[in-house]
Amino acid sequence: MEQRKNNFTSLLLYSLKSKKNWFLLSTVIILITTTLIPFILGIEGEVFIAFGIVEIFILVFVNCLVDNSFLHNDSKLAYYKSKPVSLKNQIFINIINNHILTVFLLALVLLSKTVQNSAIELLEVYKFVIPWLSVGIFLSALSSVLSGNTVAAGLMTIFNFALPGIFYLIIYFMFSILADLIPGFSADVLMEYFVDAFYKLDYIYLIVYTYNRTIDVLYFLILGSIIAFITLLIIKMVKRRKNENTGSFMAFDGYKYFVAVLASLIIPALFTMEFYGSVVSKMTVALLLAALSYYLIIAIMEKAFRISKLSIKVFLVSMTAFIVLTGATVLIATPYKNTVPDSKDVKVAYIGVGGWHYRVINNAIKEQDVLDDEKLAEFEKRYNDINAVLFKNKGNIENITRMHREVLNNQGYNSQNSYMNNMTINYYMNDGSMISREYRTINDANAENKVKDEIAAQILKSDELKEKTYFYLYDEDYFQRYKDSYKLELRDESGTSIDGNIDMEQLRLHLIKDIDGMFNYSVDGAFEALCSYDYQMPSMEKYSGYIEISIEDGRNNRGKSYYSINLGERFVNTREFLGIE
Amino acid sequence: MLKVENLSKKFGEFQVLSNININPESSQLYGLVGSNGCGKTTLLKQIMMIYKQDEGTIYYDDKELKENTEFLSDFYFVQDSLFFPYQSTLSKLFAYEKLLYKNMSTEKFDNLVKYFNIEINKSLNKMSKGQKKQAAFVLAIAAQPKVLLLDEIVDGLDAVIKRKFWDVLIQEVMENEMTVIISSHDLKELDNICDKVGIMHEGKILKEENLEKMKDEIKRVQFAVEGEFNPDGFKEFNIIKSVKIGSINICTLTGNADEFKQQLEKEYKVLLFDKLSMNLEEIFITELGGAGYGTEKK
Numbered sequence: 001m002e003q004r005k006n007n008f009t010s011l012l013l014y015s016l017k018s019k020k021n022w023f024l025l026s027t028v029i030i031l032i033t034t035t036l037i038p039f040i041l042g043i044e045g046e047v048f049i050a051f052g053i054v055e056i057f058i059l060v061f062v063n064c065l066v067d068n069s070f071l072h073n074d075s076k077l078a079y080y081k082s083k084p085v086s087l088k089n090q091i092f093i094n095i096i097n098n099h100i101l102t103v104f105l106l107a108l109v110l111l112s113k114t115v116q117n118s119a120i121e122l123l124e125v126y127k128f129v130i131p132w133l134s135v136g137i138f139l140s141a142l143s144s145v146l147s148g149n150t151v152a153a154g155l156m157t158i159f160n161f162a163l164p165g166i167f168y169l170i171i172y173f174m175f176s177i178l179a180d181l182i183p184g185f186s187a188d189v190l191m192e193y194f195v196d197a198f199y200k201l202d203y204i205y206l207i208v209y210t211y212n213r214t215i216d217v218l219y220f221l222i223l224g225s226i227i228a229f230i231t232l233l234i235i236k237m238v239k240r241r242k243n244e245n246t247g248s249f250m251a252f253d254g255y256k257y258f259v260a261v262l263a264s265l266i267i268p269a270l271f272t273m274e275f276y277g278s279v280v281s282k283m284t285v286a287l288l289l290a291a292l293s294y295y296l297i298i299a300i301m302e303k304a305f306r307i308s309k310l311s312i313k314v315f316l317v318s319m320t321a322f323i324v325l326t327g328a329t330v331l332i333a334t335p336y337k338n339t340v341p342d343s344k345d346v347k348v349a350y351i352g353v354g355g356w357h358y359r360v361i362n363n364a365i366k367e368q369d370v371l372d373d374e375k376l377a378e379f380e381k382r383y384n385d386i387n388a389v390l391f392k393n394k395g396n397i398e399n400i401t402r403m404h405r406e407v408l409n410n411q412g413y414n415s416q417n418s419y420m421n422n423m424t425i426n427y428y429m430n431d432g433s434m435i436s437r438e439y440r441t442i443n444d445a446n447a448e449n450k451v452k453d454e455i456a457a458q459i460l461k462s463d464e465l466k467e468k469t470y471f472y473l474y475d476e477d478y479f480q481r482y483k484d485s486y487k488l489e490l491r492d493e494s495g496t497s498i499d500g501n502i503d504m505e506q507l508r509l510h511l512i513k514d515i516d517g518m519f520n521y522s523v524d525g526a527f528e529a530l531c532s533y534d535y536q537m538p539s540m541e542k543y544s545g546y547i548e549i550s551i552e553d554g555r556n557n558r559g560k561s562y563y564s565i566n567l568g569e570r571f572v573n574t575r576e577f578l579g580i581e
Numbered sequence: 582m583l584k585v586e587n588l589s590k591k592f593g594e595f596q597v598l599s600n601i602n603i604n605p606e607s608s609q610l611y612g613l614v615g616s617n618g619c620g621k622t623t624l625l626k627q628i629m630m631i632y633k634q635d636e637g638t639i640y641y642d643d644k645e646l647k648e649n650t651e652f653l654s655d656f657y658f659v660q661d662s663l664f665f666p667y668q669s670t671l672s673k674l675f676a677y678e679k680l681l682y683k684n685m686s687t688e689k690f691d692n693l694v695k696y697f698n699i700e701i702n703k704s705l706n707k708m709s710k711g712q713k714k715q716a717a718f719v720l721a722i723a724a725q726p727k728v729l730l731l732d733e734i735v736d737g738l739d740a741v742i743k744r745k746f747w748d749v750l751i752q753e754v755m756e757n758e759m760t761v762i763i764s765s766h767d768l769k770e771l772d773n774i775c776d777k778v779g780i781m782h783e784g785k786i787l788k789e790e791n792l793e794k795m796k797d798e799i800k801r802v803q804f805a806v807e808g809e810f811n812p813d814g815f816k817e818f819n820i821i822k823s824v825k826i827g828s829i830n831i832c833t834l835t836g837n838a839d840e841f842k843q844q845l846e847k848e849y850k851v852l853l854f855d856k857l858s859m860n861l862e863e864i865f866i867t868e869l870g871g872a873g874y875g876t877e878k879k
Contacts, residue, residue, distance in 0.1 A: 007680065007681075010680045011680055011681075014676075014677060018666075073664070074662070075660060075662045075664035076664050077631065078626060078629075078631050078658070078660050078664070079660070079664040079665075081629065081630070081631045082629045082631060082653075082656070082657070082658035082660075083678075083681050084653055084656075084681050084682065085681055086650075242633075243632055243633075
């Protein structure tokens with residue numbers, strides 16, 4: 001045992017000694033690019049320090065590939081494998097070697113930063129750079145064992161590093177199929193939940209530690225587990241490696257199929273998720289692309305146009321498994337498709353545009369099991385901060401459930417606009433649970449708009465919406481408290497600032513009058529207004545300038561809050577008061 | 582002692598080695614000869630555990646090598662397509678291999694370097710093929726392994742260097758009880774030095790025997806008889822090959838040559854009869870001819 005240890009240490013030292021030229025070259029590159037060049041140019045070195053970190057990634061990556069390239073050449077492999085030191089030990093000598101080089105390079109960049117007295121918080125950056133580099137070194141070794149040539153090993157290192165992200169994409173693809181098949185389900189909402197509850201990608205990549213979070217036990221636990229897992233795989237794969245496949249793209253047939261199957265899912269996922277169209281056409285395109293991608297990858301890896309029967313079998317089995325899995329998620333979700341809660345059971349609700357709103361909401365509700373009055377006020381504020389309204393009024397909640405049933409039956413709407421926003425409905429129930437749905441609206445020339453517009457108009461005309469959206473105008477207490485800090489910025493349709501001494505009290509009255517009457521004379525387009533940001537109809541209103549009000553109300557960290565109102569044609573009184581034609 | 586039993590190996594669908602059995606003995610030179618692409622190099626790499634066998638067992642000192650890989654530290658393999666680490670010189674490589682082989686002898690290394698007149702500080706990758714082979718051979722002998730596998734080691738060497746190689750090798754085998762397996766196409770060279778020979782063809786060992794015994798077993802006779810010689814009446818003598826050049830018949834047989842002569846005299850008037858000695862190359866061609874190799878008509 002002692003002898004083996006000595007042997008390992010001696011070989012490690014020998015190997016380090018033989019790398020002295022690499023150390024020298026890397027030192028020169030780092031010092032020239034991070035210290036000398038900014039010094040000669042006489043400029044701030046932050047960009048160069050950042051560039052130095054990129055260089056470290058490249059240098060370490062190249063080093064790993066060069067060191068492990070002995071696995072990809074028959075003569076080299078036969079030479080090293082015939083020596084009385086195991087392949088496993090040779091690989092781990094390279095791993096240790098590359099870690100030493102990495103530490104050396106990181107120290108060089110840190111030195112450059114210190115010499116330049118740069119403001120860049122390098123240690124903060126190192127919190128994820130170091131584990132990424134370390135995991136990258138291990139992954140490069142694993143990829144070299146799995147691959148038959150060095151180019152493939154390089155590509156597979158990147159592939160393996162991105163593997164958690166690739167799985168994320170495939171799961172998202174499954175959810176997007178689910179969302180296409182079942183109205184009301186959103187791939188974003190499902191993914192958000194899945195990532196939050198199970199698939200903690202930000203922890204896997206340790207990105208969670210980048211935002212001023214201190215390194216803790218969990219950090220080391222995650223990093224240790226990942227490295228232990230890769231180490232285990234290296235040991236296992238070295239034992240099982242088919243050295244006769246040296247020179248081919250892949251040393252393992254199983255891994256070749258694994259890569260091909262995943263790649264054949266990613267490519268259609270990336271294409272079809274960006275397309276709008278019927279579910280059938282999307283699925284047909286996805287399957288065609290999957291088959292084509294799979295064929296091309298296998299043909300390249302096997303260096304033959306005619307692929308083996310086994311490859312075809314693997315593809316068919318994988319696709320069947322994917323379809324079955326997606327089908328299972330559809331089956332699980334189907335019973336919830338027609339769920340529209342009784343308005344009596346709803347404490348508060350949101351209806352409006354989708355996108356980033358639910359993220360804020362979800363993050364907030366996570367911390368609050370049941371929304372008591374105190375928490376509700378905080379929760380409403382969060383909504384307000386994103387110019388959205390959390391409806392408490394029973395009449396509005398009833399109208400939201402009516403709209404929900406209407407949209408559930410038919411997502412079509414006859415719009416004059418080329419683009420329509422999706423509709424999101426979130427219910428926060430009395431029992432603390434949450435129901436979230438996102439409906440994709442369909443522009444349909446034959447659709448009947450009347451019912452949807454009428455329900456939407458009732459919500460839009462409600463006092464609750466106006467008072468919450470334009471609280472800085474409607475809330476008397478608030479206005480009286482902060483009116484002296486109200487600052488106006490008025491711009492015409494060309495964006496030019498309009499000067500003038502405007503009486504805020506008077507302007508407020510005119511704005512309220514216009515907002516009150518906004519939906520009184522017509523309900524046309526109310527549905528689209530409900531699905532738009534700020535509950536206005538910017539796309540339907542001719543752009544005619546806007547008013548921006550800044551108030552020092554201390555609602556956020558900036559001290560000032562900014563509210564803007566698009567002065568569309570329906571702001572007749574305000575426009576007349578301001579003298580806008 | 583090294584022993585390979587029922588070893589088989591497939592590369593994908595291609596059967597490279599099939600049911601290989603060889604028994605190289607210590608203090609002996611074992612010649613592995615065979616047609617091109619018959620699997621000699623694969624067999625040597627298999628012994629070194631570079632490839633994993635699909636079936637069969639390799640024993641060393643009656644223990645399974647797969648389960649006792651530490652024995653491999655007593656093995657040394659010199660491959661045909663030589664590789665030396667980047668920018669290495671013989672002296673650097675010796676320092677590296679000294680860390681690996683516990684018996685690596687500095688004295689032996691120095692002597693061999695002098696004997697072969699090799700520049701130890703010259704980059705190995707800048708040396709000629711012959712010089713590289715000498716360098717690899719020097720390291721192999723200096724390592725003093727118990728089993729030495731040499732793949733086409735004398736290929737491309739001049740006669741003087743070859744002679745030096747054999748001298749060193751024979752001395753090592755005798756002094757250190759080394760087991761040496763040499764694969765080579767140069768059958769004339771092996772004929773002079775091998776104790777035992779394994780003849781390979783299409784992944785199989787066609788014959789394995791002591792060279793002298795092999796020569797005893799396969800004989801060639803030439804004779805002239807009155808009338809036309811018909812080999813059909815001599816089946817008990819296992820005539821492998823029979824050709825007639827002018828009035829002279831030449832037969833290769835595995836049966837007893839003296840009894841063949843007696844039988845011949847009974848059936849024909851024998852005008853001329855001679856026993857011819859066979860060398861390894863002729864035995865090789867005969868064995869492979871029996872396996873249908875090299876018998877194709879133009």
